[in-house]
Amino acid sequence: MKTDLEEAITKHVLRFLPAKSLIRFKSVSKNWYNWINSPFFTHQQATHFNKTSAFISQAYHRLCPFFIPLHRYSHGVPSSAFLPFLPQMSTIRTTSHGLLCCKSIFKDNTYFITNPTTERWTELPEPTLFHSSVSALSLAFTPSTYNFYSHFQLVCAVPIPSVLAVFFEIYSSRTNSWRLSDSQYFYDGDHDLSFKGDGFFMDGFVYWETSNGIILAFDMTNEEYGEILLPLDLPSPHYGALMEMNGELCYVTVIAKNDDDKDDGDTGDDDDCYYWLGVYGGGGHEMVLKRRIPLHDDNGVRFEGDVRVLSGLSEGAVMILVGNNVILYHVEERKGKFVGIVDSAEIAAIDVEDGAVRFLPYVNSLASVCPVDEMPPEDHEFDKISRKMSRNKIV
Numbered sequence: 180m181k182t183d184l185e186e187a188i189t190k191h192v193l194r195f196l197p198a199k200s201l202i203r204f205k206s207v208s209k210n211w212y213n214w215i216n217s218p219f220f221t222h223q224q225a226t227h228f229n230k231t232s233a234f235i236s237q238a239y240h241r242l243c244p245f246f247i248p249l250h251r252y253s254h255g256v257p258s259s260a261f262l263p264f265l266p267q268m269s270t271i272r273t274t275s276h277g278l279l280c281c282k283s284i285f286k287d288n289t290y291f292i293t294n295p296t297t298e299r300w301t302e303l304p305e306p307t308l309f310h311s312s313v314s315a316l317s318l319a320f321t322p323s324t325y326n327f328y329s330h331f332q333l334v335c336a337v338p339i340p341s342v343l344a345v346f347f348e349i350y351s352s353r354t355n356s357w358r359l360s361d362s363q364y365f366y367d368g369d370h371d372l373s374f375k376g377d378g379f380f381m382d383g384f385v386y387w388e389t390s391n392g393i394i395l396a397f398d399m400t401n402e403e404y405g406e407i408l409l410p411l412d413l414p415s416p417h418y419g420a421l422m423e424m425n426g427e428l429c430y431v432t433v434i435a436k437n438d439d440d441k442d443d444g445d446t447g448d449d450d451d452c453y454y455w456l457g458v459y460g461g462g463g464h465e466m467v468l469k470r471r472i473p474l475h476d477d478n479g480v481r482f483e484g485d486v487r488v489l490s491g492l493s494e495g496a497v498m499i500l501v502g503n504n505v506i507l508y509h510v511e512e513r514k515g516k517f518v519g520i521v522d523s524a525e526i527a528a529i530d531v532e533d534g535a536v537r538f539l540p541y542v543n544s545l546a547s548v549c550p551v552d553e554m555p556p557e558d559h560e561f562d563k564i565s566r567k568m569s570r571n572k573i574v
Contacts, residue, residue: 185210189214193215194220194223194227198224198297198545201215201224201545221546224544224545225547226324228542228543230542232249232250233540234246234538234539235539236538237270243261244270247519249507265300266291267283267286267289268284269281269282269291274539274541275321276542277541277542277545278546279292280316280318288306288310289302291303292331292352293548294545294546297547299548300548303333303350304350306335306350313338313373314335314336314338315376316333316334317377317379317385318333319385322544328352329547329548330352331352332350334349335348335349336374336378338372338373343367343372344363345372346363347363347402347404360402362404364395364404368391370390372389372391374390375388377537379422381423383400384397384399385399386428388421392408392409392411393407394409407466410459410468413432417432418433418487420432420488422492423491424458424460424495424510427461429459431458433456433457433487435454453482455473456510457471458471474515477515480504482501482515484501485501486500487500490540495509499515503522505519
């Protein structure tokens with residue numbers, strides 16, 4: 180009976196647990212140790228555990244990132260120093276389902292992809308274009324049953340002010356190489372375009388918020404760009420985040436209610452609330468206000484003073500900064516929970532420059548980081564074949 184129960188737990192339960200818990204469970208028995216270390220289980224866990232476990236705060240002025248776990252005892256990374264195993268000192272630029280993309284502080288074009296839990300990493304080859312500090316990245320990695328080798332893509336949007344254009348350079352782990360896309364985004368205006376932080380990856384598309392009030396979208400499959408307009412009536416300055424909510428791309432920001440605001444049918448008896456969470460969603464090529472959610476004081480959380488959105492979770496929750504306090508706010512439940520404190524230096528950096536501080540969601544996953552020389556030889560040609568098939572597709 181005990182053997183049957185142990186087998187049921189190892190085969191059907193462990194894969195739904197966070198990596199930090201699994202590392203502790205290796206000491207249960209030799210069988211558990213071997214099973215948790217096996218590539219098959221690693222792939223299972225990365226596929227089945229996809230809840231946001233923590234946020235990583237990375238500031239340009241501070242080399243060591245600040246880790247904010249949502250559940251301190253079950254979610255985390257082994258090292259308190261964080262990323263000491265990388266060959267060069269690096270800052271975290273973007274994350275995706277447990278993998279981090281780090282950029283060397285010594286070389287602008289040196290990137291590392293790593294899993295901080297397993298401490299495995301790989302260095303990417305040097306790209307063709309120069310990726311300066313104004314370039315914006317997005318790591319495209321989706322664990323799935325068929326993605327056994329944890330293939331990923333890294334897309335970099337590179338502004339070239341001299342021609343008023345943004346070029347897209349894409350790295351593929353299948354070929355271990357960079358490729359310059361045929362698409363270029365040409366923008367109008369008297370000022371240079373800049374990005375507000377790095378990109379948001381969702382369902383094969385990357386989205387960047389820009390300084391000209393436009394969300395720049397890039398289709399990773401067909402390598403085509405598009406524009407989505409943000410509302411003109413957003414407060415200036417405003418701090419928002421792109422996120423997925425109910426399967427839809429949304430832009431979430433905090434808005435202060437004016438005296439002449441009227442009830443839009445989603446407020447009930449909340450007219451006395453001063454701060455609201457504005458949820459903007461798809462309206463074709465323009466974001467429109469979908470919902471206004473009152474931010475009530477609850478469970479010791481008081482929404483007063485300086486209130487701003489830091490980042491979003493795909494599970495329908497957002498990280499909100501209230502003064503120095505970081506609040507995890509569940510949109511549907513309308514409940515907030517204190518999860519950490521941000522120091523004053525980071526808040527000052529946010530105020531001075533967009534993107535100076537990043538608050539990145541992290542999934543406590545065992546996702547593997549597989550060097551290209553460990554992949555099957557036939558796998559390296561997959562990108563070429565898929566692109567050729569998409570171009571020959573009859574529309």
